[in-house]
Structures are given as C-alpha cells and as structure tokens.
Amino acid sequence: MPSVEEEALLGEESEEENSELSDNELQEAFAKGLLKSGMNVLVDKPKKCVNNVGGMKQCLADFRKDLSWVERLDMTNLPAEDVLSKVEGKVPNESNGDVSVDDDFQREMFFYRQAQATVLEALPLLNKHSIATKRPDDYFAEMAKSDQHMQKIRKKLISKQMVMEKSEKAKKLREQRKFGKKVQIEVIQKRQKEKKAMMSAVKKYQKGMTDKLDFLGGDKGGKGSSQGPKKALNKKGPNAKRKYKDQRFGFGGKKSGKKWNTKESYNDVSSFRAKVAHAKGGKGGKKGKGGKQNKRPGKSVRKKMKARS
Incomplete structure (x- = not known):
C-alpha cells in the first residue's frame, strides 16, 4: 500500500x-x-485631447485675487530707452524684434535695461505708498555665521598664513646656504688656482727660466693689472684692524728691540750673580751629579727603605 x-x-x-x-x-x-483577447492585451487607441477653455478660465479666475499693488509688488514693462543708440541715430534691436537669444551680451543688456525701467517705475510707486527704499542708519544685519565661527575661521587663516611665511623663510634660507656654499667653493678654487700659479712661478725662477719676481709683489690680476703693486704697498703699513685698535686703546709704544744688547748693557756687570749663573742658589733645589735634580723615590721604594731601617 x-x-x-x-x-x-x-x-x-x-x-x-x-x-x-x-x-x-x-x-x-x-x-x-x-x-x-484577454485583459492584458494592449490595444492602440487614439488619445483624446480635450481643450476645455472654459474650465481653464474658471480655474484662473479662482486663482486670481483682487489685491492692491502694494500686496503684489509686480511689474511688467519694456526695457528702458537705449540712450547710446538714440544719440548715434540707430534703431534699438528690441524695437525691430531682432533680439538674438544666442548673443549673450545683447541678451544681458536687454535684461539690464529692463531692470532699469522697472526701478524707474517702481521707486515712485513705493514712495507714494510710504514704503522705505533706503536702509536706516541704525540698521544691523544678522550674520549668517556666528561670531565664534568667524573667529575660528580667522584663526585658521592666520595659522595658514604663518605656515606659508615660515615655509618661505625656510626656502630663502636654503637658497642663501646654497649660494653661500657656492661662493665659498669658488673662493677656495680661486685660492688654489693662485697658489698653483705662484708655485709654478717660483719653480721657474728657481730653475733660472725667468728672472722676474712679479709673483712676490702680489700681482694676482695677471699682466696689465694695476691692483697688485698697490696692494703690496698697502701691506707694508699696519692694516685697518691695527689702526682701529691703536685709535681706540692708544699706541703702547715700541715693543720690539727691548732685549737687544748695547755697549753700556754689555759692559754693565753689576747685576751678575755667580750662584745664580752656576745654579748654586736655592731656587733650583738640590742637584746631584751632572746638574740634575734628585727625584723623590716612589711609594713602594720608600716602604722598603722603612722596613729595612
């Protein structure tokens, strides 16, 4: 089953x-x-267009309300008169009906003069109905952003500006360092070149290949240079640093040549001491053989000497 x-x-x-x-x-x-045919079969039927003019007018009449102009504030007018075209004797385009919607400049000028005509017509009506058209002196507008929010924005802008200034300063410092390093390298290369040229000139003079001593005069500018001899002459006197110190602190007098012997100092033997001259005095301490000073024995040696005694 x-x-x-x-x-x-x-x-x-x-x-x-x-x-x-x-x-x-x-x-x-x-x-x-x-x-x-069933209920789901599509049947092409002509669409019936109804132009109910009476119904549309009835709806428009229901919407329309008999209000004064102060409540509506609507203006419908033509653009203001084109003064330039009138002076030049031309006929305005809008009067001919050939205002091109594709011409941006012509279209915007049409809107501009239409707004002018609206202002000229609306201002007298507003003044007639005692509607103020100017902002009062004690008028305070409410800001869209709060003061705290604007302070935050201001601080943020200031911080951004400071960061930009710091980056600019750092960039300038890097450029200055690069430039300073470049100048330093150029100076070092110039010195090495001058040293090499001077050494080659000295070798030539030593070998008898030349009898000129221009390289000793500091003529680094080459042939025809007038700065070399002048620099050599200036080097004979004191430099600017020495002159400034003498002017500020005074000239201390002659320092060199003080220990030179003269006839009188050579014949004067009053300050001669035989003990000092032959190291027999007390300053030098006890000296052993050969004029050498006796050194103290070390700690371990002194312990042994004490143990023996």
Missing part, C-alpha cells in the same frame, strides 16, 4: 502532466485563432 507522502507526490506529478497538456492545448488553440 502506498503511503500518504507517496500519494501526494503522485498527485503533484499528475497535475504537472495535466498542466503541460493544457498548455499545449492552449498553444494549439491560440495558433488556430480560437482564443479571444
């Missing part, structure tokens, strides 16, 4: 077979044209 589940499965299979058969029959009937 088949169970309940098997019977249910058999029933579903039989339904599927019946449905497949019914679908096939429906397809055959549709092919023969025996089926009628």
Whole structure:
C-alpha cells in the first residue's frame, strides 16, 4: 500500500502532466485563432485631447485675487530707452524684434535695461505708498555665521598664513646656504688656482727660466693689472684692524728691540750673580751629579727603605 507522502507526490506529478497538456492545448488553440483577447492585451487607441477653455478660465479666475499693488509688488514693462543708440541715430534691436537669444551680451543688456525701467517705475510707486527704499542708519544685519565661527575661521587663516611665511623663510634660507656654499667653493678654487700659479712661478725662477719676481709683489690680476703693486704697498703699513685698535686703546709704544744688547748693557756687570749663573742658589733645589735634580723615590721604594731601617 502506498503511503500518504507517496500519494501526494503522485498527485503533484499528475497535475504537472495535466498542466503541460493544457498548455499545449492552449498553444494549439491560440495558433488556430480560437482564443479571444484577454485583459492584458494592449490595444492602440487614439488619445483624446480635450481643450476645455472654459474650465481653464474658471480655474484662473479662482486663482486670481483682487489685491492692491502694494500686496503684489509686480511689474511688467519694456526695457528702458537705449540712450547710446538714440544719440548715434540707430534703431534699438528690441524695437525691430531682432533680439538674438544666442548673443549673450545683447541678451544681458536687454535684461539690464529692463531692470532699469522697472526701478524707474517702481521707486515712485513705493514712495507714494510710504514704503522705505533706503536702509536706516541704525540698521544691523544678522550674520549668517556666528561670531565664534568667524573667529575660528580667522584663526585658521592666520595659522595658514604663518605656515606659508615660515615655509618661505625656510626656502630663502636654503637658497642663501646654497649660494653661500657656492661662493665659498669658488673662493677656495680661486685660492688654489693662485697658489698653483705662484708655485709654478717660483719653480721657474728657481730653475733660472725667468728672472722676474712679479709673483712676490702680489700681482694676482695677471699682466696689465694695476691692483697688485698697490696692494703690496698697502701691506707694508699696519692694516685697518691695527689702526682701529691703536685709535681706540692708544699706541703702547715700541715693543720690539727691548732685549737687544748695547755697549753700556754689555759692559754693565753689576747685576751678575755667580750662584745664580752656576745654579748654586736655592731656587733650583738640590742637584746631584751632572746638574740634575734628585727625584723623590716612589711609594713602594720608600716602604722598603722603612722596613729595612
């Protein structure tokens, strides 16, 4: 005996077979044209356009309200007179009806003169109805941003400006360092070149290849240079630093040549001391053989000497 589940499965299979058969029959009937159109079939019908003028006028009359101009503040007018065209004797374009919407300049000028005409017509009406058109002296406008918010923005802008200034200063310092290093390298190379030239000139003089001593005069400018001899002459006297110190602190007198012997100092023997001259005095201390001073023995040696005694 088949169970309940098997019977249910058999029933579903039989339904599927019946449905497949019914679908096939429906397809055959549709092919023969025996089926009628259903509710989901699209039918092309002409769209009916209704121009209900009376209804539209009725709606417009319902919307319209008989209000005074002060409540409406609407203006409909033509643009102001083109003074330049009138002076030049030209006919304005809008009077001819040939205002091009593609010409931006012409279109914006048309709007500009229309706004002028509106202002000229609206100001007298506003003054007539006692409506103020100027801002009062004690008028205070409410800001869209709070003062705290604006202070934050100001601080942020100041901080950005300071960061930019610091970066600019750092950039300038880097450029100055690069330039200073470049100048230093050029000076060193120039000195090495001058030294090399001087050494080659000295070798030539030593070998007898030349008898000129121009390189000793400091003529570094080459032939025809007039600065070399002048610099050599200036080097004979004191330099600017020495002159400034003498002017500020005074000239201390002659320092060199004080210990030179003269005839009188040579014949004067009153200050001669034999003990000092032959190291017999007390300053030098006790000296042993050969004129050498006796050194104190070390600590370990002194301990041994004490132990022996």
